Amino acid sequence: MTLFLSIVRRAFSVLVTLFGVSVIIFIVLRLLPGNAVTASVGVSAGLLTKAQLASLDHYYGVGQPAVEQYFSWLHALLSGNLGVSLVYRESVSTLIGSSLPVTLELAAVTMIFGVAIGVGFGMWSALHPGRWQDDVGQTVSVVGLAVPSFILGTVLVVLMSTKFHYFPSSKAFVGLFTNPWLNIQQIVFPAIVLSLGIGAAILRTTRAAVLEVSGLNFARTALGKGVTRRAFVWRHLFLNALTAVVTMSGIQLGYLLGGTVIIEQIFILPGMGRLLISAINNRDFPVVQSVTLIFAAGFVIVNMAVDLAYALIDPRTRNR
């Protein structure tokens, strides 16, 4: 029952957060100079007659009171209608429907790689403190954190294409179930690039948490009682360090949704990041609002999931 109440409470806070985010997105977009008409036709707007401009203003909803625009959007949103793209004249749901799976797949594969790198090297490093294994782990974490993903991505693309004439992402993107082999090739390289930074952050957290736990009394007691090495590492050290690892993984997953924006540009993936950049450039308000809200929703939902995961991992937190 306590867990149920906790879920309800957090779900409510998610809704409040998303409402706040929607207001902020709406206001910020309208504070930017320019409107959808000039974004759409550029300086050619100067060539239009007053009657033509009035026609476009009506189409783009320019001049409608902001409050009216907001509640009209919110009402449509709650009805499941994300509106119509001002640029492509296509339903925003359709645009997001084709972009979101790409970003979700990229994020999922990236997290798998990132957690594997982070937990793997983090444990390896923590179990050999001060030795060469630790140095390797530390080096991986420093490199992963220091090298920006867009530089790594660009270098990888240039190397693959010039040395191996291989750049699978430049072919038209295919879904996992349409052509699994090509899809894997298109996703795996950007996922590797993104996962290095994420893996590095998880690595440092894992190492620190495991080192901390290994110095606690219960760990020494377990060793003194003669538990096997494997049981000591995975049941006593890793499980007790897991809360910190999950927290860091959750934070990284939240940031990852935004981090895919640049990598999707470099690797030509038609995901949410590319959709967002294009929509911002074109002042395509319905698309920008919806995509940003989805990114924000992803972030807060992941955080909620992490909070709830604590209860599963650590029984002590269930009653808090």
Next chain:
Amino acid sequence: MKRITRVRALASTALVASMIALVATGVTSASASPQPRAATGTLVIGTTNSVQKIDPDVVTNFLDFEALGLIYQTLVQENANLQIVPDLATSWAFSNGNKTLTLQLRPDVRFDDGTTMTSADVVASLNRAEASATADPSASFIGSVTNIAASGPDTVVLTMSHPDVSVLEGLATVNLAIMPAASITAGTITKTPDGTGPYEYQSLVANTSFTMVANPNYWGGAPSIGTVELETIPTEQSISAALQAGTIQIGLLSQPTVVKTIPSSFSVQKVLDLSYRALMLQDKKGPLANVNARRAIACATNRQQILQDAVFGQGKTVGPVPLGPYATSPVSSICPSQNLAKAKSYLKAAGLSKGFSFTAITSDALDSTSSAQAIAMQSQLAKVGIKMSIQNLAGNAYIQDWLKGKFQAAFAENGADPDPYVMYGRYFGAGADLNVPAGYSSKTLQQELLAGDENSTASGQAKDWQTLNNTLTGNAVWIWLFDSNDFAAVASNVHGFVLSPVNTTQLSSLATTTLN
């Protein structure tokens, strides 16, 4: 413990092996079949832009023009030498003191829906373009037309309110493309393109690709390439990578630094595009209201150096009319090249011997070379005591200020046209739509523009337009700088592709391009 180590070692080996296999397999398939699309008759063109709209009457984006220019056709078109030649009209004649234009239509032209084009389609298309509800940005090109009428099934007559030979040049834009009257009436033209061009619309995936297939009924002969796909690749570096990986056959590029990375196995075409860079000046108030202050800027400017700094010399310095039969030569009537002594004498004549200050706006979002131009010019003007401050704006902020004339000076990349009236009538003509951003107006300029527009003889127009060039540069209305190159990297299995200088129809040669 040893067992765990062995398992780890096996797992690591498997992971590494699978990664190597993944790359190796990909490499093998890429090497064995470098252009898999070519075998199926598909030509893929990489570009950083994306097609946004499929209604030719409302497009403003260059790639939209290029894509729809392969699906739709216009009454006349510009050839590679920027001369007006027949397209859907085979001949034309001005009469009634250049106030009437009669066009004879090409027979046996079919739309994609199979219907035959008639004069009724032309009338409906031009009426749609003129209608306010359409918001066609090129409607002003036929603004002088008061009546559009069919005179038999193959003849159309345009009646103008005043003599206007430039209307013919305006008819070459895709914004005035010909479409079926029935589709206009039914309202389907906004969703389903239906033209007479060499290709037919197949699909548009927003922000990703635009696909066309060969039109078997094309009056000029069906194209040999089955499918043309315009693929959006967000960065030029990635276009270069996709070319080298063999997944695209043509890459449209604008950055000389990227062009240098293209291997010699590709042919690189370059062409001066039909646009120009200029420093537009608001000449109504402040020091720039003084003609000699503006002339000082013109003379202190080293255009060649700006061209070098901004685009690595890939282009040429130009005057008001960059290309075509009336191209400005020399680029300035007062200072064709930098002349600091003359600049100082103009400053003295302006009563500003110690120089003056002004602010110029730029937008790298709209023109990536904008700031580089400004920085180069800033140091040149400083040599005669003119202090130019630079304000770099976001794209839409720049457009807003530009449209309202809220600037002293603006680095701009403007579209050009071989016909000076089409280019500058909108800025400096009587009641010009863009007179506010133009920042300058004079009766002399208006009269010179009208004289050229009303003159239908080639020699007479050449003289009129030279006079206009001299007025524009002699008064340093703006400071015209340069025209840059556009590039296309073309794979060796593509034949007959020629990049056109006309930005809006750069891909027109795809009608006759072949693919091995």
